[in-house]
Amino acid sequence: MTSRRVLPTEFPVANHRAIPYHAPMTDDKLNLSKLKGKIIAIDGPAGSGKSTTARLVAARLGYTYLDTGAMYRAVTWFALKSGIDPSDGDKLGEMARTMQFEFATEAEVNRVLVGEYDVTTDIRSPEVTLHVSEVSAHKSVRVAMVARQQQMAKEGSIVAEGRDTTTVVFPQADIKIYLDANTRTRAERRLLDLKGMGIDSSVEEQEADIIRRDKYDSERTNSPLTKASDAHIVDTSNLTIEGQVDKIIALIHSVIK
Numbered sequence: 693m694t695s696r697r698v699l700p701t702e703f704p705v706a707n708h709r710a711i712p713y714h715a716p717m718t719d720d721k722l723n724l725s726k727l728k729g730k731i732i733a734i735d736g737p738a739g740s741g742k743s744t745t746a747r748l749v750a751a752r753l754g755y756t757y758l759d760t761g762a763m764y765r766a767v768t769w770f771a772l773k774s775g776i777d778p779s780d781g782d783k784l785g786e787m788a789r790t791m792q793f794e795f796a797t798e799a800e801v802n803r804v805l806v807g808e809y810d811v812t813t814d815i816r817s818p819e820v821t822l823h824v825s826e827v828s829a830h831k832s833v834r835v836a837m838v839a840r841q842q843q844m845a846k847e848g849s850i851v852a853e854g855r856d857t858t859t860v861v862f863p864q865a866d867i868k869i870y871l872d873a874n875t876r877t878r879a880e881r882r883l884l885d886l887k888g889m890g891i892d893s894s895v896e897e898q899e900a901d902i903i904r905r906d907k908y909d910s911e912r913t914n915s916p917l918t919k920a921s922d923a924h925i926v927d928t929s930n931l932t933i934e935g936q937v938d939k940i941i942a943l944i945h946s947v948i949k
């Protein structure tokens with residue numbers, strides 16, 4: 693239980709802040725002038741390693757990490773806590789427009805706060821994971837989230853991660869990367885994440901869930917999971933996290949000159 697207070701009965705006013713993690717000076721940062729203000733969008737299916745990779749790439753560049761999946765999870769968490777039905781698009785859309793949340797990127801974790809509550813762990817719970825595809829498929833929710841994401845990235849220097857960031861949210865991104873991996877590898881990674889949070893599961897269960905979510909997310913009407921035609925595709929099945937980050941940093945340097 694990570695909630696710090698009793699839930700408010702009214703949605704708090706719209707507010708969001710992303711606090712960048714300032715990494716120590718690295719070789720990448722020596723090239724800050726050429727990289728300043730850029731938008732790097734990373735897309736891909738669940739478990740492709742995009743969250744960890746995006747957070748570490750942002751840290752290496754001194755950028756802000758925008759975890760759009762965490763935003764959809766926060767909406768889902770708040771809806772479940774507030775007793776809003778995951779099929780109620782109108783109420784969810786209003787909530788997505790007005791709820792208050794904040795990211796605080798730390799070295800190891802991207803903290804998510806909804807109003808007063810630290811929901812970093814709770815938004816990864818099986819219950820939220822089960823409902824997030826349905827909640828995020830509502831047009832009303834997507835319109836609100838996309839507007840807030842674009843607002844948060846107004847000044848650039850952002851690594852935005854999420855399945856429509858290269859196609860819908862930031863079609864003008866300076867570099868687009870689509871991370872992919874086979875379903876078994878993705879399930880094994882998710883299982884490790886869950887274990888780290890003390891949540892029990894099996895690789896079969898996670899693989900079945902990933903296949904179910906891929907199908908739902910790629911067949912839905914609003915912002916289905918698609919690859920942007922100008923995205924750089926990186927298969928991470930046989931790469932370590934460090935390998936993925938190095939590969940992407942090299943790609944960024946080769947594209948942004």
Ligand code: DC
Pocket residue numbers: 738739760761762764765824825828829853854855856857905909
């Ligand atoms: O990346 P993730 O597993 O934390 O994302 C959780 C869910 O949110 C995912 O099932 C689909 C949805 N999502 C989305 O619809 N659009 C995004 N940009 C990011 C996530």
